Amino acid sequence: MIYNLLISILLFFLKFVSTFNLRAKTFINTRNNINQKLSNNIKKKDKVLWFHCSSLGEFEQARPLIDYYFNNFSKYKVLITFFSQSGYDIQKNYKNAHIVSYLPFDKKNKIKNFLDCFKPKILFLIKYEFWPELINQTKKSKVKIYSISSVFRKNQIYFKIYGLFFKKVLRKIDHFFLNDLSSSNLLKDIGILNTSVVGNTKFDRALKILSNNTEIEYVSKFKSNKMCLVLGSVWKKDLEIILKNLNELKNLKIIIAPHKPDKEHLDYITKNINSNYSLFSSIKKSFKSKILIVDNVGSLNKIYKYADIAYVGGGMGKSGIHNTIEPAVYKIPVIVGKNFSKDNDTKELVDLKGIVSIQNSNEFIDTLNFLIKNKKNRNKMGRINYKYILSKSGSVEKIINKINLK
Numbered sequence: 001m002i003y004n005l006l007i008s009i010l011l012f013f014l015k016f017v018s019t020f021n022l023r024a025k026t027f028i029n030t031r032n033n034i035n036q037k038l039s040n041n042i043k044k045k046d047k048v049l050w051f052h053c054s055s056l057g058e059f060e061q062a063r064p065l066i067d068y069y070f071n072n073f074s075k076y077k078v079l080i081t082f083f084s085q086s087g088y089d090i091q092k093n094y095k096n097a098h099i100v101s102y103l104p105f106d107k108k109n110k111i112k113n114f115l116d117c118f119k120p121k122i123l124f125l126i127k128y129e130f131w132p133e134l135i136n137q138t139k140k141s142k143v144k145i146y147s148i149s150s151v152f153r154k155n156q157i158y159f160k161i162y163g164l165f166f167k168k169v170l171r172k173i174d175h176f177f178l179n180d181l182s183s184s185n186l187l188k189d190i191g192i193l194n195t196s197v198v199g200n201t202k203f204d205r206a207l208k209i210l211s212n213n214t215e216i217e218y219v220s221k222f223k224s225n226k227m228c229l230v231l232g233s234v235w236k237k238d239l240e241i242i243l244k245n246l247n248e249l250k251n252l253k254i255i256i257a258p259h260k261p262d263k264e265h266l267d268y269i270t271k272n273i274n275s276n277y278s279l280f281s282s283i284k285k286s287f288k289s290k291i292l293i294v295d296n297v298g299s300l301n302k303i304y305k306y307a308d309i310a311y312v313g314g315g316m317g318k319s320g321i322h323n324t325i326e327p328a329v330y331k332i333p334v335i336v337g338k339n340f341s342k343d344n345d346t347k348e349l350v351d352l353k354g355i356v357s358i359q360n361s362n363e364f365i366d367t368l369n370f371l372i373k374n375k376k377n378r379n380k381m382g383r384i385n386y387k388y389i390l391s392k393s394g395s396v397e398k399i400i401n402k403i404n405l406k
Contacts (some may be wrong), residue, residue: 055084058126070096135350199395207328233322234313241361257294331382
């Protein structure tokens with residue numbers, strides 16, 4: 001009751017802010033008429049597999065499962081919901097789904113009305129999407145709920161004395177498919193035993209992207225036969241230590257993909273580089289430019305294919321390190337910032353010496369120059385990364401076998 005009251009207050013505030021803030025207005029408006037859209041595409045008699053993802057990262061983790069069930073269980077319809085606008089905008093026409101929608105606000109009546117439009121067989125929650133009313137109302141509808149690729153840490157609210165409300169929410173989930181044993185032990189400590197440690201589906205997804213071997217013609221021509229550095233999912237804090245050194249690097253092609261390719265980040269990049277550059281979206285692309293700036297979202301995991309060395313952003317600020325597996329699968333060395341402790345895979349690959357962590361601008365340029373000059377070391381780090389990913393793959397098959405959908 002208190003939770004729903006707080007959500008109502010938040011919605012009231014958002015509606016007020018939306019009168020003068022475009023972002024808030026978009027957030028409110030995109031959730032209008034979602035029930036009507038659902039009713040137009042799915043009938044109540046349809047059997048539905050429902051995948052909920054926060055944004056693109058979670059969608060990529062869910063994608064192997066989505067594709068498998070779409071291609072092998074034609075009697076079911078596949079629904080994908082997103083919380084974020086970027087996730088929805090890029091995947092709204094995803095070919096292996098019957099409908100893609102926004103998730104309603106997590107309020108009792110809104111979730112209930114959403115569920116009245118269709119009858120899901122299973123709800124798959126990807127990673128951290130533990131919305132209380134979503135879980136409560138779905139469970140009341142006697143729907144199986146599975147948590148996929150979830151990770152838990154000791155400092156989360158579920159494991160605090162004051163987290164009883166959220167513990168009760170977790171206990172309504174039918175099964176947790178976890179990334180690691182420590183998450184299983186944490187859940188066990190609060191009485192949740194319905195867990196399987198299967199690993200992260202992102203490894204299977206990365207190997208699938210590798211096997212697809214998708215060509216991006218312009219990027220291939222841009223790289224030509226030169227060595228290429230890809231700066232992926234970078235934030236301003238990453239760029240502050242990187243951009244000052246880029247002009248010193250000769251005979252190196254550079255691709256910069258900001259995590260948020262909005263005007264603020266793109267302006268910051270263009271104002272702080274002295275080399276000629278092209279924009280990924282531009283029709284006037286120059287193959288002779290030194291720097292390519294990726295000003296869209298959704299293509300980075302394929303662009304890493306053209307990297308000889310990759311830097312993955314998030315580690316110089318507080319946002320947390322982004323996906324290091326996406327570049328590592330291409331058998332290349334990866335550089336990250338200093339803040340990566342929350343990502344177990346990055347931690348393990350740093351220990352194995354497939355990934356290098358740097359603290360500052362000097363360490364970045366020294367590491368980069370060392371890797372540029374030492375092909376043997378690049379190859380060795382690349383092999384370490386690829387071998388690690390292979391050893392962690394297979395979680396999708398384990399999940400499918402455990403669920404055993406008929």
